[in-house]
Amino acid sequence: MSGRIETVSIPNIAWKTAADIHFPPNFDEKKKYPAVVSAHPIGSCKEQTSGNIYGKAIVKAGFVVVTFDASFQGASGGGPRFIEDPEFRVSDFRFVVDFIQTLPYVDAERIGVLGICGGGGYAINAAMTDYRYKCCVGITPVNFGRLSREAFGDFDPVASLEKMAKQRTIEAQGGDRLVINLLPPTVDDAKKATTDIDVIEATEYYKTSRGQAPNGCTSGLFSFNSAALAWDAFNHAEVLMTKPLMVVVGDKPGGFGAYRDAQEIYGRAGSKQKHIVALPGISHYMLYDKPEAVQPALERVLPFFKEHLGEAR
Template identity: 60%
Template sequence: METVSIRNPGMYWDIAANIHFPPGFDAGKRYPAVVSNHPIGSCKEQTAGNVYGAALADAGFVVIVPDASFQGASGGEPRWTEDPEQRVKDYRDVIDYAQSLPYIDPDRIGILGICGGGGYSIKATIIDKRIKALVSITGVNFGRLMREGFSNFDPVGALEGMAAQRSAENSGEDERINIFLPPSVEAGKAAGITDIDVLEATDYYRNRCVAEGSGTRMLFSHAAPAMAWDAFAFAETLLTQPMMVVFGDKPGGFGAYRDGMEIYGRAASKDKELVVIKGWSHYDLYDKPEPAGLALEKLVPFFKAHLGGTTAASGLKAAE
């Protein structure tokens, strides 16, 4: 694995990314690539990298796993901004970078995203036809979630609060950082939280996969753009690439089950597959061996079918 800094024209900061290489990697050959995108509040060292990125690299792909701008090891200010349009731009900038690497075939790049990264990857695929195949794992439309649960179903009131907070910060008051999760599962239960997604997210981020770059937080005063954003807009006409949608059949408050069903139904893709992992939940698919393994059993052949295998440097002869 290699850690790189990516800066494209027009950017004012670097995107940090880990590149996972296949076994026996040969820089003189050309590989299909996958950009693997982490959930909201996560980072490149967690599920997008250490589970799905590593497995796809083992299967023969070069996998690039970026940190979101303003988060993790990537640059950008103010910190902990969650800007959907910037996230989609990040992915397209990473594709620019991937196409510049001599060992990546620029015409065989796929994208994978988990949770909010899944929704962002869907939007990137809608507008960027360089992406040849899409996998969304327990993907969430973050705009829909912001207008519903993350604003207590009062999006206008939340926008008014964000405006007031931004004005206060401009006058010198402290930033307001919203923490997505309680400090522990026990604290969450004691506070009356019963939603499976919140409690299992807490277990994942606080216990199962603690990482320094994982914020699980958001700068409240800069969250307004997400309120008017929609990951699925124009999918009926513009989302034409091969697509696989993966989620568990135990629904929770973040809404991956309903969002997965919605985008599967709406996408114009003629080649689309719905994979429902029975008996498992949103956060089970992050790292638990059985459900993640079931997802990989489907998505690895999917990417191989649409992106192909390693080729010689000329791109003319398939490698054994």
């Protein structure tokens, strides 16, 4: 059973969440394993970075790992498609832990969570509000609410909300839905449009063979983005973030703001055990899959999980 992956459908509010259970080497169903839930970035899917990079490494270290597609995205259910609503995204984590804590080979008292990019912000919020998660890791975490108010909203959130309201009215009256692509179509287009390292490197990851996956659509339903503008991944972190926390970020900042978000949550978190790892010379998207970034990240992340979740018993 070593290296086995089992695809499951997890009950959600009114649809199913698509998830993969990754089993560690020499898996023994009679043992109780610590588990880690790994969450994908915004506009991504479970097969990109959360599963094939971090999930794979955590499994090799002896954990059961569960990766899942967000509601309305990837292979998960829910409609309309391509909704990026933070409340639903965080709710997904609760349904996933509902499911995995019933598995006979998972120790319900030793479940941790990891997320990358926007998934990191959601993972942190989930750990703040669902204490079945015993520790949390954010890999280059992004607060999607802050990003929506700033770069994704042209730094004019009120104007963005006006446009979203008009577009949702059009759609409610039978008009076509407006699905926007979050990135330029090619790396050349990205370089012509901006000098921002995050946009260029995101395009290189998502729009080339480096990171492309069938369900990694990098798309968003514009009219349903309004909920994000009033949301804050770190709201009440001073009081509610009580679990051990680690954030890993590169020290080369880009327009999506992971560096500042990592610094903010590290400063605000009420956790007695919290760590920030700032990797020199590393950018946001290098932490998705580049060995020179991922390896030093894992050198801190894996011992953190072992310390707080233990090993199979």
